[in-house]
Each structure stands twice: as structure tokens, then as C-alpha cells.
Amino acid sequence: MRQRLSREGIIRRMPDSHDVTRRQMMMTSAALGLPLAAAPAFAADAPNQPVLRFAHLTDMHVDSRRHAVEGFAAALQHLAKITPAPDFIITGGDHVFDSLASSRAWADINSGIFTPILFGKNTKLPIHPVVGNHDIWGWGDIDANQLDAGYGKALALDRLGLKQSHYSLDRAGWHVVILDNVSRRDRSYFGGP
Numbered sequence: 001m002r003q004r005l006s007r008e009g010i011i012r013r014m015p016d017s018h019d020v021t022r023r024q025m026m027m028t029s030a031a032l033g034l035p036l037a038a039a040p041a042f043a044a045d046a047p048n049q050p051v052l053r054f055a056h057l058t059d060m061h062v063d064s065r066r067h068a069v070e071g072f073a074a075a076l077q078h079l080a081k082i083t084p085a086p087d088f089i090i091t092g093g094d095h096v097f098d099s100l101a102s103s104r105a106w107a108d109i110n111s112g113i114f115t116p117i118l119f120g121k122n123t124k125l126p127i128h129p130v131v132g133n134h135d136i137w138g139w140g141d142i143d144a145n146q147l148d149a150g151y152g153k154a155l156a157l158d159r160l161g162l163k164q165s166h167y168s169l170d171r172a173g174w175h176v177v178i179l180d181n182v183s184r185r186d187r188s189y190f191g192g193p
Helices: 022-032 039-045 068-079 104-119 154-160
Strands: 002-005 011-014 054-057 088-091 127-129 167-171 174-178 182-185 188-191
Touching: 054 068, 068 104, 104 127, 104 154
Parallel strands: 054 088, 088 127
Antiparallel strands: 002 011, 167 174, 182 188
8 A cells, every 4th residue: 555645636535556446446537537457457347347448539620621521531440450340430520621600611521521431341340429619500601591400410420321419339348438528609609517
């Protein structure tokens, strides 16, 4: 056991690192807001737990500039080379570069570029998208009319093949929940906990 200084500045007794259980690691990481990158090291603690592998791709910001089209296509193609292969892909939003404050024409161009890359021949893996703030059209465009088709999240939902922006799925014995934390705030958005 050794002394540790917590986030709040309180000294607590912590077991040596080789004595830390998976549960302690997860609780400590969550309390400190740390990613659980080390969690797979504790997989031996749960030998009967089904394995779920997925690729998480986020903030692609695809548009016709900066070689984004080629880069995203290459990333998807690279996933086919990973062994063992992921079971599916979760895209974490911001598929295109800034539909939020752009014209409908620009939003159509970008989603027209992005959609065939994601849902075309670049991957055979199932895709489960999340709507990001850059995928939403019209909230930041003063000329956009709320009654226009595709306004707000509607364009993104249509292009991503989603019925709603939050949903869940079951894979390999796991229940995965996809949440939407982007809400409108005047001519912008609020996204976060």
C-alpha cells in the first residue's frame, strides 16, 4: 500500500499497482475522468465475458478540401486489415466539415461526398453512426428556414440512414447505447454532459 493524492487533494491509501482489481481501476478512472485505455489488460478477470470489438472513428470532417476524402477512405480500408477484425464501426459524429453554419448547397455537397465513402465499397463492416454538431444543417445559418426539408438534424439523419439520433443495438452479448448530446442553442448548439 502507498499514499496517493486524489483529485480533491485528499490523501488516500491505495494498493500497489499489481494489487489493483479491474473494478478499482474502472472506478478510479471514472472518478478522475480518465479514459479506460488500460481496461483490456484486465480482460483475464472476466474469462466468460463475450468479446466485443469495434472501431470508433470520429471527427472525420470530410469535405472536398485537404485530402479528407482519400484519408477517410484509406482509414476505412485499413480496418479490413486488422486481425482480429472489429465487429462493427461506430462513427462518433462530425462526419462532414461544418454543415452547421453553411448553406444547404454546401451541406449537400459535403454529405454527397461523405455518404458514398462510408456506405460504399470502402468497408463491409456494419456502421452505427452518431450525429455530431458539424453534421447538423441550418442552426448556424441565418438564411436557413426551419421549415426547409433537412433543417437541423433531419439532413444528417437521412444521409446516415437513421430514424432517430439515439438508439441501441445488441452485439456479442453486449447492449450498446448510442446517445445524442447535441441540442440547439439559439443559432448554435450545446453539446456535452
